[in-house]
Amino acid sequence: MWRGGSNTRTCKRRFFSSPTRSRHHRPPYMLHSRGSQHLKAMAEVDHLAAERATARFDVEEMKVAWAGSRHAVHVADRMARLVASDPVFRKDNRTMLSRKELFKDTLRKAAHAWKRIVELRLTEEEADLLRQYVDQPGYVDLHWGMFVPAIKGQGTEEQQHKWLPLAYKFQIIGCYAQTELGHGSNVQGLETTATFDPKTDEFVIHSPTLTSSKWWPGGLGKASTHAVVYARLITEGKDYGIHGFIVQLRSLEDHSPLPGVTLGDIGGKFGSGAYNSMDNGVLRFDHVRIPRDQMLMRLSQVTREGKYVHSNVPKQLLYGTMVYVRQSIVADASKALSRAVCIAVRYSAVRKQFGSQDGGPETQVLNYKTQQSRLFPLLASAYAFRFVGDWLNWLYTDVTQKLEAKDFSTLQEAHACTAGLKAVTTSVTADAIEECRKLCGGHGYLNSSGLPELFAVYVPACTYEGDNVVLLLQLASGKQPVGTMAYMGKVQYLMQCKSAVSSAEDWLNPDAIQEAFEARALRMAVNCAQNISQAASQEEAAGFYERSPDLLEAAVAHIQLIIVTKFIEKVHQEIPGHGVKEQLQALCNVYALYILHKHLGDFLATGCITPRQGALANEQLGKLYAQVRPNAVALVDAFNYTDHYLGSVLGRYDGDVYPALYEEAWKDPLNETVVPEGYHEYLRPLIKQQQLKLSRL
Ligand SMILES: CC/C=C\C/C=C\C/C=C\C/C=C\C/C=C\C/C=C/C(=O)SCCNC(=O)CCNC(=O)[C@H](O)C(C)(C)COP(=O)(O)OP(=O)(O)OC[C@H]1O[C@@H](n2cnc3c(N)ncnc32)[C@H](O)[C@@H]1OP(=O)(O)O
Numbered sequence: 001m002w003r004g005g006s007n008t009r010t011c012k013r014r015f016f017s018s019p020t021r022s023r024h025h026r027p028p029y030m031l032h033s034r035g036s037q038h039l040k041a042m043a044e045v046d047h048l049a050a051e052r053a054t055a056r057f058d059v060e061e062m063k064v065a066w067a068g069s070r071h072a073v074h075v076a077d078r079m080a081r082l083v084a085s086d087p088v089f090r091k092d093n094r095t096m097l098s099r100k101e102l103f104k105d106t107l108r109k110a111a112h113a114w115k116r117i118v119e120l121r122l123t124e125e126e127a128d129l130l131r132q133y134v135d136q137p138g139y140v141d142l143h144w145g146m147f148v149p150a151i152k153g154q155g156t157e158e159q160q161h162k163w164l165p166l167a168y169k170f171q172i173i174g175c176y177a178q179t180e181l182g183h184g185s186n187v188q189g190l191e192t193t194a195t196f197d198p199k200t201d202e203f204v205i206h207s208p209t210l211t212s213s214k215w216w217p218g219g220l221g222k223a224s225t226h227a228v229v230y231a232r233l234i235t236e237g238k239d240y241g242i243h244g245f246i247v248q249l250r251s252l253e254d255h256s257p258l259p260g261v262t263l264g265d266i267g268g269k270f271g272s273g274a275y276n277s278m279d280n281g282v283l284r285f286d287h288v289r290i291p292r293d294q295m296l297m298r299l300s301q302v303t304r305e306g307k308y309v310h311s312n313v314p315k316q317l318l319y320g321t322m323v324y325v326r327q328s329i330v331a332d333a334s335k336a337l338s339r340a341v342c343i344a345v346r347y348s349a350v351r352k353q354f355g356s357q358d359g360g361p362e363t364q365v366l367n368y369k370t371q372q373s374r375l376f377p378l379l380a381s382a383y384a385f386r387f388v389g390d391w392l393n394w395l396y397t398d399v400t401q402k403l404e405a406k407d408f409s410t411l412q413e414a415h416a417c418t419a420g421l422k423a424v425t426t427s428v429t430a431d432a433i434e435e436c437r438k439l440c441g442g443h444g445y446l447n448s449s450g451l452p453e454l455f456a457v458y459v460p461a462c463t464y465e466g467d468n469v470v471l472l473l474q475l476a477s478g479k480q481p482v483g484t485m486a487y488m489g490k491v492q493y494l495m496q497c498k499s500a501v502s503s504a505e506d507w508l509n510p511d512a513i514q515e516a517f518e519a520r521a522l523r524m525a526v527n528c529a530q531n532i533s534q535a536a537s538q539e540e541a542a543g544f545y546e547r548s549p550d551l552l553e554a555a556v557a558h559i560q561l562i563i564v565t566k567f568i569e570k571v572h573q574e575i576p577g578h579g580v581k582e583q584l585q586a587l588c589n590v591y592a593l594y595i596l597h598k599h600l601g602d603f604l605a606t607g608c609i610t611p612r613q614g615a616l617a618n619e620q621l622g623k624l625y626a627q628v629r630p631n632a633v634a635l636v637d638a639f640n641y642t643d644h645y646l647g648s649v650l651g652r653y654d655g656d657v658y659p660a661l662y663e664e665a666w667k668d669p670l671n672e673t674v675v676p677e678g679y680h681e682y683l684r685p686l687i688k689q690q691q692l693k694l695s696r697l
């Protein structure tokens with residue numbers, strides 16, 4: 001029931017024609033008569049070969065474990081290469097384009113992707129992957145990711161029959177217009193109205209105030225012809241709250257806004273390139289009329305006479321599209337995190353600093369224990385998020401099937417898990433991308449490292465599809481000890497159990513880890529419950545409000561328990577391939593013990609482990625890092641990313657970082673001329689003036 005389930009500035013650098021460009025300005029290796037040959041020879045060297053040789057597992061099989069199946073590896077491989085080899089999908093110049101150029105480039109790429117999808121008769125799975133590898137946020141993400149699922153989840157069969165074929169063939173382009181200037185998190189507070197007019201059998205869509213302007217929907221600003229608009233349904237003088245409506249916004253002939261519709265882009269966003277390829281939009285309605293049958297009527301209906309009828313289903317099904325996207329965002333977190341980690345691990349293996357007293361080789365920064373203790377937990381988190389994402393996808397599919405059979409028993413669990421996992425995985429990933437930038441030192445700050453843009457594109461994931469704090473509070477308000485909360489049924493045991501760990505090795509026992517995480521999560525939840533009842537003698541809501549900072553931490557502890565549990569379950573499965581299971585086991589332990597170490601205060605405060613046991617966990621963590629070290633590069637190779645998708649000179653597969661960095665620098669528009677524009681206006685007069693002053697002294 002839920003599921004919807006030319007680049008205008010091609011870098012033709014005029015190296016020789018510019019009057020102000022000198023030949024000596026070219027990179028030194030380009031002056032060399034055998035320059036390009038020399039570069040080619042260098043490119044054939046695998047600077048990371050020695051690292052790859054130390055791996056103690058079968059990388060090809062790890063690719064399968066990461067992707068989920070051999071089939072998934074092959075399809076992903078084919079689509080990634082298809083995109084990487086097509087010049088239209090070039091993205092290395094993206095941060096240098098103006099907003100208008102970037103937007104046009106996005107339209108061009110989307111049109112070209114669609115052409116290739118049709119020409120090659122790609123399957124839905126292949127098409128999704130192809131779009132993923134194009135790697136440029138654009139209106140198509142919302143068209144496929146939210147508009148189509150909203151109609152599938154909330155439209156009747158007739159409505160689906162009418163609208164979906166149009167959307168599937170791109171005869172219409174749709175977006176998801178929920179958030180308003182004045183309200184985003186508080187969906188029930190939205191102000192846009194949809195008033196039924198029984199005289200004409202139409203709804204009148206209206207924006208009564210400035211704050212009711214739709215604000216943020218992706219694809220709305222410039223591309224969409226239609227939107228699923230969320231508005232307060234008013235009929236027979238009564239307000240029935242928020243419902244979805246399909247509204248046409250622009251002419252299908254010339255793309256001009258329809259009468260009564262005012263719309264545009266909301267303006268530039270954080271970072272260069274990045275999410276600026278997306279036309280997040282503003283939209284106002286002035287009494288726009290739509291036929292009654294454009295209200296999405298699967299969950300509730302308005303009859304010809306204007307009577308409101310609600311089907312016998314929970315009203316929260318209206319939020320189904322958000323639940324669907326939240327579970328996709330969890331899967332996406334592992335992709336973004338693994339990209340950043342891949343760049344940081346490869347570069348850390350190439351980069352050398354200090355350690356040589358006599359002119360011999362310096363130390364690879366990856367060998368520094370501090371680098372390992374910052375980087376390997378992120379590597380482990382990428383794998384952890386990948387597997388919990390798979391599980392969440394299973395949960396979502398399961399609840400969808402149950403809903404089809406009118407079984408709503410798991411709806412709340414699906415909401416809680418998607419909300420909580422979305423919040424934790426996106427927050428960790430955003431922080432981790434920034435940490436990877438720092439792990440790459442100064443060069444990580446260059447656009448050519450790929451990390452600034454990855455961060456700028458990714459960081460709004462902490463806000464869209466539900467602000468992370470708001471979502472964690474939703475999770476904290478969950479009441480029943482079912483599903484992933486079932487451990488709360490063991491309250492008596494978990495409230496008093498004491499960890500039996502007495503050596504560092506004992507922390508390798510999954511039962512010891514599981515018990516510690518369960519006891520910590522449960523005790524934090526119980527503490528919150530006790531404090532809430534003490535804080536508010538009259539009303540639970542007041543206590544909830546008062547203790548909400550603690551509730552957030554309890555919600556995070558619960559989600560970390562889920563992630564650890566699903567990783568442990570994954571490792572318990574049969575996993576083919578030499579050494580693959582052992583590596584995943586090590587990463588699982590790194591993830592769990594890192595969380596334990598980082599949140600040691602929680603574990604100690606709730607008394608589920610002793611300070612000595614905490615110290616033993618940290619000791620074991622150090623040993624695990626040493627175990628990961630020789631496998632690190634191979635573990636990121638298993639993500640199977642092309643250089644095109646990574647988009648980073650630091651993360652190149654061949655590790656040939658320095659020539660690439662050097663070459664990239666010369667592509668900057670500032671280097672188009674030796675003497676910069678503005679020299680004659682601003683620099684020369686300044687220098688001359690100072691010289692004159694000096695000569696007078
Ligand atoms: C570059 C792209 C990168 C990554 C994307 C990857 C993949 C995604 C694929 C495609 C998408 C493409 C691009 C994505 C990029 C951006 C798109 C962004 C889109 C948006 O942001 S759309 C707008 C999203 N808005 C929100 O999320 C708003 C957040 N607020 C809410 O969800 C609700 O208002 C909130 C906070 C849940 C509160 O609701 P309400 O006030 O109505 O409820 P109560 O708190 O009173 O609770 C009542 C009751 O209902 C339960 N409940 C609440 N929500 C749900 C639900 N969704 N399902 C089931 N049940 C729900 C709640 O627990 C209460 O239960 P109780 O009475 O306690 O039993």
Ligand SMILES: Cc1cc2nc3c(=O)[nH]c(=O)nc-3n(C[C@H](O)[C@H](O)[C@H](O)COP(=O)(O)OP(=O)(O)OC[C@H]3O[C@@H](n4cnc5c(N)ncnc54)[C@H](O)[C@@H]3O)c2cc1C
Nearest residue numbers: 176177178179183184185216217218460463464465466469
């Ligand atoms: C890049 C991007 C793309 C987007 N795409 C779309 C789209 O396609 N369609 C669409 O409809 N919307 C879209 N949005 C809007 C997005 O869904 C909202 O911005 C998001 O839901 C957060 O709501 P808000 O902006 O109202 O934040 P607010 O709710 O105003 O949050 C502001 C602060 O208040 C805090 N806060 C709010 N409520 C509470 C509470 N109850 N308790 C404690 N703290 C609270 C938050 O934690 C936050 O710190 C997009 C947003 C972005 C950034």
